Amino acid sequence: MTTFSDIDRLAISTMRLLAVDAVSKANSGHPGAPLGMAPAAHVLLRNMRMNPKNPGWINRDRFVLSNGHACALLYSMLHLTGYDFSIEDLKSFRQLHSKTPGHPEFELPGVEVTTGPLGQGVCNAVGIAIAQANFAATYNKPEFTLSDSYTYVFLGDGCLQEGVSSEASSLAGHLQLGNLVAIYDDNKITIDGDTKVSFDEDVLKRYEAYGWEVLTVNKGDDDLASIDAAIKQAQKSKDKPTIIKLTTIIGYGSLNEGSHSVHGSPLKADDVKQLKKKFGFDPEQSFVVPQEVYDFYQKSVAQPGAELNAKWDQLFSSFQKRYPEVGKELVRRLSGKLPENWDEKLPRYTPKDSAVATRKLSEMVFEDIYAELPELIGGSADLTPSNLTRWNEAVDFQPTNSGIGNYAGRYIRYGIREHGMGAIMNGISAFGANYKPYGGTFLNFVSYAAGAVRLSALSGHPVIWVATHDSIGLGEDGPTHQPIETLAHFRALPNTSVWRPADGNEVSAAYKSALESKHTPHIIALSRQNLPQLKGSTVENALKGGYVLQEVSNPDIILIGTGSEVSLCVEAAQLLAAKNIKTRIVSMPDTLTFDKQPTEYRLSVLPDRVPIMSVEVLSTAGWSKYAHQSFGLHTFGASGKASDVFKYFDFVPEGVASRAEKTIAFYKGKEVDSPLKTAF
C-alpha cells in the first residue's frame, strides 16, 4: 500500500515544470500531455521495478510512451530517476544532435522503443508482453522466477484511433497478456479540438469486447491514491491485459488547460510564470529540481531497483549452477549471440536438386533451424499454409487454458493484422534476450505495415518479413495482390534489407543474413511458383548481396536478375549465345548487402565497358544504381494463370533476350562506365 504525501506532489510539480521548460527552451514541442500525465507517471514510477544504472536488465518492468510526442515528460522521468540524462540534455531538447530528440528513440537509455507515429507504441508494448510471457514460460523454474516483469504503456486518443492499435489490442486480449497494463490519457483533446468531433466511441466497452480488464480513474490530475490502486489492481489480473482510463486535463495548470492549444505549442512566457507560481516554484528559474526530489526518487525507485537487480543477478547465478545447460543458453541469449555454428543447419543445394518454390524452401529452413534457435519466434498474418511459416512440430503461442498452445510456444497466429504484426515484432525484438521474430504475409501486404516497417528500420529492430507471392507469378489473385512498387518502396527506406532469393542457396543466405543481423530489418520476398536450383549459386556468394552467377569472358552484356528472373536470365542467355552474344549473369538477391561490399568487389561484378541490364518483374525504380537499362513492370498486373500473365508482360526468355540485344545496340560505339561510379 503506497502512501502519498507532499514529497510526491513536489516531485510531480518538478516533473511537470522540467517538461514545460524543455519545450519552452526549444520553442517547440508538446507541453500538454506532460502536464496532464505527470501524476500518473510519478505513481507508475513508484510501482515499477527498474535499475537506472542498468537499463538492459532483462527483468526490468518496461515503460512505453505510445503518445511519443509527450517525450518531454519521459526525458524528465528518466533524468529524475537517475538514467543517463543530464539537465543539459533536457535543455537541449529538440536541438540537432542532442540526446533528447523531438520523439523518443530506441537507443536512448531507458527508452524501450521509438515512438511518435501514433498507434505504434501500444503495439510494441503488446510485443514486449508476448516476449516476456514466452521468456517466463521458457525459463522460469520452481524457485527461479527469472522473469515476471510488467509492461506499462501510456497512450492517448490518437493511438486509440489508429487502426494498428485495434489490431494489437484484439490480439492481446485473445492472448490473455496479464502482465500488460495500459494507461489511457483521457483528456478529450486532439489537434482538431474536442474528441467529440470525431471520436466518441465507448473505449472501455471496446476494450471489454477485446477481453481486457477495464478500470477508471476519474481525477487523473491529483488523485494519486486512485491511480495507484488501479495500477495495483491491474498488476493482479493474470489472464487479462488491463486498460486504465485516466481522466486528465491536458495542460493542467496552464491558463489554457483543457484546450487543444496546449497540445503542441510551447506555453507563453507569462503562462509559464503563473504555472511555476501555482506549483510553488520561482517563476524566474528554469530546470529546477529540489534536492529532496532527487533523493526521493533515489530512495523510492533507483535504490530499490538496484537492489532487485542485484538479487536477480544472484538468482541467475544460482540458476546457472542448478541448470547449467539452460543457463548457458540464457547467457548466450542475454549477450545477444546466436549459437556457435547454428548456420551449419542451413540447407545447401546443387543444380541436381529439384525446382522448388522459394516459399517452400523458406519453410524447409525453418524446419532445419527452429530447434537450434530457441529465440526464433515466428508467425503469419493468417496465411500460414500460404506463407509456409510454421515448422511441423511447432507449438502455438497461446494461453494454456485455450487448449491449443501455451506461452512457451513459438508460433504466433497474428490474425489478419499485418500492421499490428509488424509493430508487435518490433516490441518482441525490443524486449531483448536475442528474440528473432518473423512474420509472414504476401509481399503486397507488407505495405499495410509500412508505418511499423519504417520504425523497424529507424530503430534498428532486426525483424524478418516472410513475404511470399512476390510478383505477378502469383497468378489468378490478380492485380490487387500483385506487388509492383513494393520492393522499390522498401529499398528506398534506409537500413532495410530487401532480399529476393532465386533458389535454395540464396534462401539460406537470406536467412543467415536476417538472423545474424543486429540492427537491420529484413524483408524476404519469396515465390509461389517453383524455381530451379541454379548453377553457380552458393550461400557464400549470395551473402555478398550480388555476385556473378554465370561468367563468360569478354561479355557483350551483363544481365542482373533477382528471384524468379534469375533463371529467366539464364534462359535468355542461352538464346543470346545462339546468336554469339556473350552474357554474364549476375544475381543480386539484396542490393543493401551488395552496397556494403568493398568497391573493388562491386566493380568486379559490375565493371566498366559492358552494358548492364536489370531484369525484375516489378518497378524498376532504384535499379539505375546498378544497371544502364532496366526491364521491369510499370503497370498493375493481371488476373490469370501465371504463365499467361508472364507471357502477356513479355517476361519470357525472348522478351529478355530482345531487350538485351537492344541494350547492346544502344551502347554500340559508346564507352559505358559502371553505374557504380558516381560524381559524388
Add this chain to the structure above:
Amino acid sequence: MTTFSDIDRLAISTMRLLAVDAVSKANSGHPGAPLGMAPAAHVLLRNMRMNPKNPGWINRDRFVLSNGHACALLYSMLHLTGYDFSIEDLKSFRQLHSKTPGHPEFELPGVEVTTGPLGQGVCNAVGIAIAQANFAATYNKPEFTLSDSYTYVFLGDGCLQEGVSSEASSLAGHLQLGNLVAIYDDNKITIDGDTKVSFDEDVLKRYEAYGWEVLTVNKGDDDLASIDAAIKQAQKSKDKPTIIKLTTIIGYGSLNEGSHSVHGSPLKADDVKQLKKKFGFDPEQSFVVPQEVYDFYQKSVAQPGAELNAKWDQLFSSFQKRYPEVGKELVRRLSGKLPENWDEKLPRYTPKDSAVATRKLSEMVFEDIYAELPELIGGSADLTPSNLTRWNEAVDFQPTNSGIGNYAGRYIRYGIREHGMGAIMNGISAFGANYKPYGGTFLNFVSYAAGAVRLSALSGHPVIWVATHDSIGLGEDGPTHQPIETLAHFRALPNTSVWRPADGNEVSAAYKSALESKHTPHIIALSRQNLPQLKGSTVENALKGGYVLQEVSNPDIILIGTGSEVSLCVEAAQLLAAKNIKTRIVSMPDTLTFDKQPTEYRLSVLPDRVPIMSVEVLSTAGWSKYAHQSFGLHTFGASGKASDVFKYFDFVPEGVASRAEKTIAFYKGKEVDSPLKTAF
C-alpha cells in the same frame, strides 16, 4: 413483408453452383464464402433498388463485397440480375483478360469498388454512405427525394481484424450513418483455421461501443425470413449504421463444409457432384441457370429497379424545372464535369509576392475555390491546423444533432485514422456525382494508408492527399516524422500523381491537375516552411509536370529541383554563375505528368549533351529517369531546427553548387545523352 418460397431456394442454389462452377473451371479461387453467403446475397437483392441496365443511376442502392475473394458470388449475382456479365464471362473466371478477374474491379458493371485487400471494402462503404448523406442533405428538397439510397456491405472475419476497418467503423458510428448496413459473415473460419486461434473478441460489443446498431441472425444458411427481417430492421435505423452478424457455415453443402480447406481452393470433383445432387441439380451439368430463376430476378429485382429508375428520372426532370439553378449544378455533377472556368479562381503569383509555405498556399486555394466546387469535400486526419485544410467558412460534416455541423457540411474530421481516411475517400469518389474528396496528413503518414492509396491508383479514384511537412524541413519533430522514402514509393506506384510544388503558381497547378483528374489519385507534398515565389514559374508551365524555370544559353549543367529545393537550386546557380558556370534550372513538380508530355517537349527540357543533376531532399530512387546524378538523402533525418538540419545534410546552396561542379567534372570530355532516351 417479403415472403420466401421454393423459387428463392432454387435461386440460391443456382447462385451457389454458378460460383462453385466458376472456381472449378478456373481451378482457382474461393468457393467457401460464396456457398455460405448466397442466401444473404439473395435476400439482399430482394431488398435492393438497382437497375442492372443502368449501373450508374445515382440513387441506386450500393452493394460492396468487402471480402472480395468471394467474388465468384458477386459475379453470379450480377449475371443473374441482368448486369452485363454473360455466362461466358463466368466461365472465364480468373483467366487473363476476362471480365471476371480474381478480385472484383471498380470499372466492371455493378462493381462499386475494387476489393480483395481485406478491410478496404467496408471502409469504402463508409465513404459511399458519407457521400450519400451529403448528397441527400445538399440536394433533397420537400417533395423531391433525389437521394435516399442505402449502402450494403458484406464483410468477414478478415476485414474485421484489419485495423483500417476499425478506423472507419468508429467514424461511421460517430457520424451516425443510418443508411449503412453491414452484413458480417460469421463463419468462424479463416485461413489459419478456426477464428479462436487469434480472433475471439466480442465483435458485436465492439460495434455497440462504436455506436452501431447490432443485430444477429443465427441461421444464415437458410433462415431467409430472419435475414430479411434484419435487413429491414437495419433500414429503419436512421441514426446508426447497422451490423448484422450472420452465422453461416463456410462452404455450406460441401463435404468439407465448416473447414478452412473450402476457403480458398476449388472443391474436388466428387464434392461438386454431390453438392449439385444435394441441391437438386444434374451433377454432370455446369453453369446451369433454370429459366425460372432468370425470370424471378427479372420480376423481383431488375424490373422494379428499372421502374424506380424511370420514376427517378421523371422526378429529376421536375426538379430541374422547379429548381433550375440547382438542377443545372446537379446535371453538371452527374455528367462528371467541373464548372466552366472554375480554374480562373486559382490564384497566381509573381516574384513580388511574399514567401509563403506551400501548405499555406494550399489553404488559400481552398479559400478561393470551395464556393465554386460544391463537390469538393475535404478533411484531415486530425491535423487541420497543421495541414491547413479547412476553409474559414466551412461547415463540418456531422450529424445535425451533434450541434457542430450537419450532413451538408463539406469538411470531415477524420480523426487520427490515415488509412481509414484513404479508404473512405475512395468510397466518396466511387459514389459518383463528381465528388472530389481530399484528406490531409503529414507526408510521412500517407504511408500508413499505403493499402488504400494503392487501390486509389489501381481503381482510378482521383482522390487528393494534402501531404504537408514534406521533408526534414519540418524540423524538430525529427526522423520519426521526416519522410525519406515516401515520394519514391508513391512514384513507383502506377497511376499516381506525386506533386511537390515549389511556389504558389505550382500549388495552383497541382490543384488544377488534381481536381480535373478523372482517374489518377494525387499526393500533393507541401512544405511547413516559407518558400519564395519563383521567377519563371507559371501555372501553365507547371501543368506540364516539369519545365525550364530559368534558362541560360549553352548551359554547362542542368539542375532539376522540386518543392523547397527549386529555390535552393536558384541560389546554387547564382554561386555557380559567379564561377562562370551556366546553369539551366528545371522545376519538376510532378514526374508522372511530365512523362505524359510529347517527347519533343521533354527532350527540350532535358536535352542531350548537358549533364543533369536532380536535387530533392529525400531518396533519389527514380530520379535516374531524368538526371545523370542525383543529390538526395539516404539516411533518416534528425531532430533540430530546420535550418540546422538542412545544413547538417549539406542541403544549402554551397552543397548543391559543389555537387554540380563535381557533376560537370565527371562528364568532362564525355558525350552525355538525355536520360529520357532508353534502349527499349
